[in-house]
Amino acid sequence: MPGNESGTGTLGKAIDVLEAVASSPRPPRFTDLLQLVDQPRGTLHRQISNLIEEGLLSVRQDHSYELGVTLLKLASRAWAGNQFRTVAEPHLRRLHEQTGETVHLGVLKGVEVIYLDKVESMQAVRMHSQIGNASPVYCTGVGKAALAALTDAARDRLISAITFHRHTENTLPDVKALRVEIGEIQRTGVAFDRQEHEPGIHCIAAPIHSRDHEFVAGISTTAPAYRISIEQLAEWAPLVQGAARAIMDDMTVRLGPKS
Amino acid sequence: MPGNESGTGTLGKAIDVLEAVASSPRPPRFTDLLQLVDQPRGTLHRQISNLIEEGLLSVRQDHSYELGVTLLKLASRAWAGNQFRTVAEPHLRRLHEQTGETVHLGVLKGVEVIYLDKVESMQAVRMHSQIGNASPVYCTGVGKAALAALTDAARDRLISAITFHRHTENTLPDVKALRVEIGEIQRTGVAFDRQEHEPGIHCIAAPIHSRDHEFVAGISTTAPAYRISIEQLAEWAPLVQGAARAIMDDMTVRLGPKS
DNA sequence: AATCGGAATTCCATTATATGGAACTTGATT
DNA sequence: AATCAAGTTCCATATAATGGAATTCCGATT
Incomplete structure (x- = not known):
């Protein structure tokens, strides 16, 4: 949609x-x-x-x-050749080793987040993974993290284009709630998805952005709520932020300081 | 290419x-x-x-x-919605359970085979799977199986468009060798890839086709040569052919007898 | 089997869009 | 700073897309 x-x-x-x-x-x-x-x-x-x-x-x-x-x-080539994904890959894997939980990498594209990569221990249920999957910005950890990293102007423009849809009972209902949340993310440097997209699933995410804040993305660690509490998730904040920081550093090294 | x-x-x-x-x-x-x-x-x-x-x-x-x-x-949606893949999926899984080895599903597209799905026990090395990967017809099990299922006219047209490239020392070198191989496949009903694409990897495949032979595809079981001999592969012929047959039957049921 | 009705396909004069050569700008290299 | 190659913009022309209507196809229903 x-x-x-x-x-x-x-x-x-x-x-x-x-x-x-x-x-x-x-x-x-x-x-x-x-x-x-x-x-x-x-x-x-x-x-x-x-x-x-x-x-x-x-x-x-x-x-x-x-x-x-x-x-x-075409997508197979797009995935294999994607520069950002390639740079981020080792950091995803490390974050997964550190937390033992599923790690996602997603980029902002319009009002959606498109998942570029995923690392998980064992995919019990086989799937084409999450790769290429497009989810709304306002109810995913990666999405909200990315929003928080945008410039004010770009964010305002984007937020006005969102149509809110209640995916779960925790889904942020409107622009007001989203703006409060974004303020929080900007203060703390991490975003939470408190079962706002899928019931029983929550995650902690950190923003990734280019120097000019034109390109924004996010990295997250996801876990089932029954096994990992939100407090436990919160303890991973330094790890997730560290991975995001490391990816940004690698980007400026590999891509030149411009971005 | x-x-x-x-x-x-x-x-x-x-x-x-x-x-x-x-x-x-x-x-x-x-x-x-x-x-x-x-x-x-x-x-x-x-x-x-x-x-x-x-x-x-x-x-x-x-x-x-x-x-x-x-x-x-787009590809994420294309994969999830693909009818042929959906129909074949349970049969891939069953074949994997029967053989314990990696199972591939691929369709013919021009002079290439595009892999639609893959089932494997445990992906030690994480990968975007093989999905969407395009490989030459003449040096893959699925590709040769598909070729064998084509009508003579269509096959002739297609074969003349192939440019042969030696991927391994076993790769079929030219049209002549390929035609011999296709005759063999048509007699026996199964195709082998004898380390013709990747050294150390071989597979056995069976053709899948619509009633009118317009749409052709293939299913294969792949194994490393050091662990599974070509004779052992050959013993799986009935299983692979059974899976192919079952997929075709399901197609005619789900898609109407026309195809 | 024959009929009917909706859906899909084809056609072609008109219009809008892509084309491509050349001029111009940028930015890297010496 | 100068030079040269690479990238970008412009605009009259040619070409391809448009869209309304007519036609054919298909699949229900009797």
Whole structure:
């Protein structure tokens, strides 16, 4: 449910179609897409044809559409080649060794956090991990940490674009609550997710940002609430902050002092 | 190194740029891209701008480019929603339980195989798995199995587009050897990768195809050669073929008898 | 099997957008 | 500071996208 900032230009329209397919709970059919993206029949039809031609979209036998495997191929390269992720990787692993819990790395993208990497002991339930998963900023540790690291202007702009949705009973309900929380994060240097996204799951996160605060991200340690108390999480604050600090230092070394 | 079938239309050009970035060993700079994709300066520059605007591409501080995180987001959805993968998933898991070795699911896309899923006991070395990884058809078990399942016409067309590259000393060197191998696969119903892609790694695979042989894929069980002999692999033939058969049956049930 | 109705696809004159050559700016190197 | 290469912007032109309407396809229903 990203802020439908209808893309401009031919490419933007095409991506809009992909996003529409991506955000549909079930594979949309032609008519479904017709009302999801605001385009005339003929136009949409050709766009879909092009997307299929490029392998970005696939038809299912019932004439519904799903995202194409070319995206997997590209994403695989995107992940492997991502500079920030590469720099951060050893620090994620160290933080995981120190805490024994799952560690996430996420970057801010619009009003969402996109998870770039994850380190966990043993994935009992196999999953495509969390990588690429997009979650709202206002109810994740990484998201709130990233928000706190933004410049005031950028944050104001972004916050006004958020639409709040109550994921759990702890989810921050509105802008007011979020701003209070951000103040707290800026004071303490760490962000908590107190079961605000998934019931039973909480985490502690620290912000990561470039020198100019244009690029913001976050690192977090996540644990199930039944096993780790929020106080125990809080004790990891120095570790999480240390990892964030170390990543930022590595960035300035590897990327030049500009960022 | 995919068959540069330079995409047509505005969208195609854009994807070409993405592919160029994806296939570069190191992040390309503007001039690098200029000769990778055959486009005039001004045009390329605007295309890159558009791609960045859409989050499909990112600039690094040294003016080189890397793929953007939006691709991860889209791919995450593509993976989760993929119908074929969803249908195959339980069968992969069962095959893994039966053999105790790593199981792969891949689909044919042009002259490459794209891995859709993977099940393994314990990933000692953490990795973004193999998912989305693109490998040549002619030197992977899944790839050769898929080739064997193609209609003669489609296979001929595809084979002529392959450029052979010797990955290991066992890699099939040319079309002739590949055709012999395909005949063998069609007779026996299973394909072997005899350390043809990675030294020390071999696998046994079985083809999966839709009714009309338009869609082809494969499932494989992989093992290190030092621990599992090729004879032991061969004993799993019924299991691998059984899994492939079961997936095809499920497809016709879930997707209607047409495919 | 035949009919009907909604959905998907094709068509083409019009319009908007991408194109690409050249001029310009930036920033690194000596 | 000067030079040169790399990156960026501009704008008249060519090309590709647009969108309304007509047509075909498909799948219910009888």
